[in-house]
Every structure is written in structure tokens, then in C-alpha cells.
Amino acid sequence: MHLTDTEKRMRDGELGEPVRTAMAILMALGEIYGAEKLIPIRSAHVAGLSLKSHGLAGTEWAEDMASRGARVCIPTTMNVIGVDRSRDLHLPQAWVKDQLRIEAAYERMGCLGTSSCVPYYLGFVPRFQEHIAWAESSAVVFTNSVLGARDNREAGPSALASGLTGRTPLSGLHLEENRKGDVLFKVSAPLTNLADYGALGSYVGRIIGTKVPVFERMQEPSIEDLVYLGAGLASSGGVAMFHAVGVTPEAPTIESAFGGKKYEVLEITAKELEEGKQKLTSAKDRKVDYVAIGCPHCSLNQLKELATLLQGRRVNKETTLWIHTNVAIKSLANQLGYVQVIEDAGAVVTQDLCTILGNPEALGFKTLATNSPKMAFYAPGSNGFEVWYGSVEQCIEAAVHGSWNA
């Protein structure tokens, strides 16, 4: 791999041990994936910051990097963590303490404590064709597909390495030729809400693995619809980007989406969509003691919709309703009065954390209802919950009645 003189000095440790470590990670990836050189990037996003992911081993690794003077040199946002720094959610003290150690280590490295999986809702919006090194699987899909930025499925540590060096190997989706579609999905199933888009993503992710799907006949999806589609694709599968013909910037036509490549064609009818929903449903007991919305973190639009749904209603006394977002969107929702309406109904608007990266299981919940394909996919393994999957309206009804009656 060709290195500039500055990069050689970074590799040789002249800019400090942490930069040397970062370069070792990036050069290993560059060699594996055949990169001819490193390229400059504008921003990085570090993920895997939950105590569940880092554990003690990862925490000590991050603290060691920070202590040895690791400092990011480009804007580097931070992903969701496992606690809400603004209030006591009665999570175990040891959990909170250890989780905050991870947060502190990354902030010492100069990372921005945004604690959110949706930096693009917070003003961190890479432009079309901008090279970035973001981790967080749902954000990787969103920036590549919807914004047309250039990003690979960065691992947590490789995104940090890019933040410390301002560079990433020129490989994978940073190269135009790797961004073309592999399989065409003709969507005839009606997609009417986030849970539908999420189920579509989850169904397709499961069968397509790491390839690039192209969707045809998708009717005017909202930004939130596309976020949920991506979150589904990147949890059941390893998808890093999709095209939606006439919707996403690199797919004005089917031809441009595939760039002359041969492709397979599959249909998504109501049957496939239903199968996607069934695969995300693992509960049998209709009693629901925990409802969670906001994975990825809720947009302001979603909080407004939730305030409307919860206006004048009351969450069941045996059920807990958590709505996940970040500090920025929560502040705005607070100013606009949405938070008060939601919390007057007995729900909690959390910041910084989410269900799968936090540990609400410590509060004794057993059965979760959600409209998130990502939360539904991971919660059985991460939290030990059984899951009901459906629309936000179904979830709010479950919260109010304490049972799933769809």
C-alpha cells in the first residue's frame, strides 16, 4: 500500500503510540481488502460503546488508548451508550459506573458525546460522495444509500483508528465499482408504516447477506422509513448499502443502480412481508410488560406522532414504555411540549441509551413490544426478552392495555 511521508511517520510511531496502533489497524484492513492507499475522510462515528460490547477488556483497551494520548483529529461522533446521563432509570449502579468509564475514555480522546445512532439527525450530514468512516450498522446503510456518502461497514475500533488519523483505506464502498446493485426486489407489498419498512429490510437482509439490494416500486418513503429499512437490512444481514429506484441518489433508474451488472430478480409480496414480521416475533404470552420505541433513535417527527398517540391516554400500571432518542432531539421536543405530553401519559423519553445497548432486563421485564426491526432482532439475544413486533399504534395500544391484542 502506498503511504505518504506523513503516513509513514504515523506508521512508525513518530506521532505517538496510539496513532501507530491506529495505523496498524488501518494498514491491516488496507492489505486485506487490496487498498492501494489511504484516503482522507471528513468525519468518523465510533460505535460498540455499550458495556455489553466493550466488556472489561474493551474498556481497558479504550482507557489505555486515552491515557497514552490518543486524540481524534476530525469530527468524531459517538454512538448510543447503555445509560441515560440525565436521569436515574434505576439501572444497577455497577452497570452505570462501568458504562460511564467507556463514555469518559472516548470523550478524553476528543470524541463528541452525542450518544446517538442517528448523527445525521443532529447536523452531522456527510454530503454526496464524501468519504467518511462511520461505524453503527444502521448509520452506515443510511449514509451510503440515502445520502450517497462513501462509507464501509466500519468496525468500532477501525472507526476510532480513522478518527485518530483522519484516514481510511481506499477499498470497498469508497470505490464506485463496488456500489452497484446485486439483486432487484420488486416490491408489490404495501408499505404503510415504519414496521413495514423494517420488516422488509429484515426479510431481505436475511436472504441477501452482504450484497447490495435494489428496491423497485417503493412509493415515496419518508426519511424515517428509509432509516428503518436500513436498520432491518443491517441487523438480520450484513448489508452496507441499498438502492431504491427513483428514491436514492445513485439509482435514478434501474440501469444506473446495476451499472450493467447481471442481476437476479425477486418479488416482495404481502406474503414475504408477513414472513419478515413473523421472524421478528418471538413472544407467545400476550401480557406485555415493556414497550420500547426508538431504535434507531426517534426523530422529532416520531416524537410528535407519539405525543399525538399518547395525548390524554395512560400507560398501564404493569407496563413500562420507554421512548429512545438523543439529547438534542429531546431538548427540542421538550421545548415544543411533546415530552410533557408523552411523560404525562406515564411513558419515559430517554436520552443517550437504547434497549439493546442498555440493560432494561435488570428491571425484570420479560415481554417487549416494539416497531423496530433492529430491536426485535437483537432483544432476545441481548436482553433475553420475548418480542411482539408491529406498528407504533399497536405498540402504544399494548402499552396502554398491558397486552398485545393485534
Add this chain to the structure above:
Amino acid sequence: MAIIVKGRSISKGCAEGEALVCREPIGFNFGIDVSNGVITEYKHELFGKSIKDRILLFPHGKGSTGGSYVVYQLAKNKTGPKAIINMTTETIIAVGAIMGSIPVMDSLEKNPYDLIFDGDHVKVDADHGLVVIEK
């Protein structure tokens, strides 16, 4: 008899042990108990089975990008696989394995699913780009 196959080294090192063959992709973040290496992903092919000390064959990683830290944790806790063989290794697995010094190879010159079966004794020599399967 031993079958020797060449492949691409992703993470250097050399290890041998009993093979565990998985046809599904594996997502390490939220999909495994790091205290014992048991797969916890709902309805996963390996659900309830431990990958600890095995030579683990699976097609590629999937899901959450925090998985690298989980691979690293497994290595530090000594609850992870001794070595990994993939069809194509993606960044998440590669970075975690390099940090945790778990040997990884991919892109073998022959399809590993035709050669490696549960319980086979397999050696992954990622220093020399070789997989040796004892039959």
C-alpha cells in the same frame, strides 16, 4: 490423511482444534454470551452451542459494528474460537480478531464446506496461509 488448502490470511497466527461448522452468518454483538462463548441469537443455527476453543467455520459476519469489541472480549476471556475460517471475512470480524490475536483465514482455494465437518481436527496456519484438515 491430511488435506492442505491455501487461503488468504486475515489475522496472523496459528491454532488447531476441533471444527465447528456453521452455515449461517454470525453477528457477535448481542448474539453471544461472552462469559462462555454460547450463541444466544434467537433461532440461530448455533443457538445454545458454544464456539469456545473451536475452529469456527462460518460464511461471514453480519449485524452490529460493535462486534469487533465482542470478538476481542472473547479472546481476552478465553471463551472465543481458537481460529476462524470464513468464505469472506468482513471488517467487523477482521478488526476484532487482529486486536485479540485470533488467527483468521478466508477465500480458501477450495470450498471449505466440502472439506470441513463438525468434529474434524483442523489447523489454521494464518502465518503461512494454510489450512490443514486431518481426516
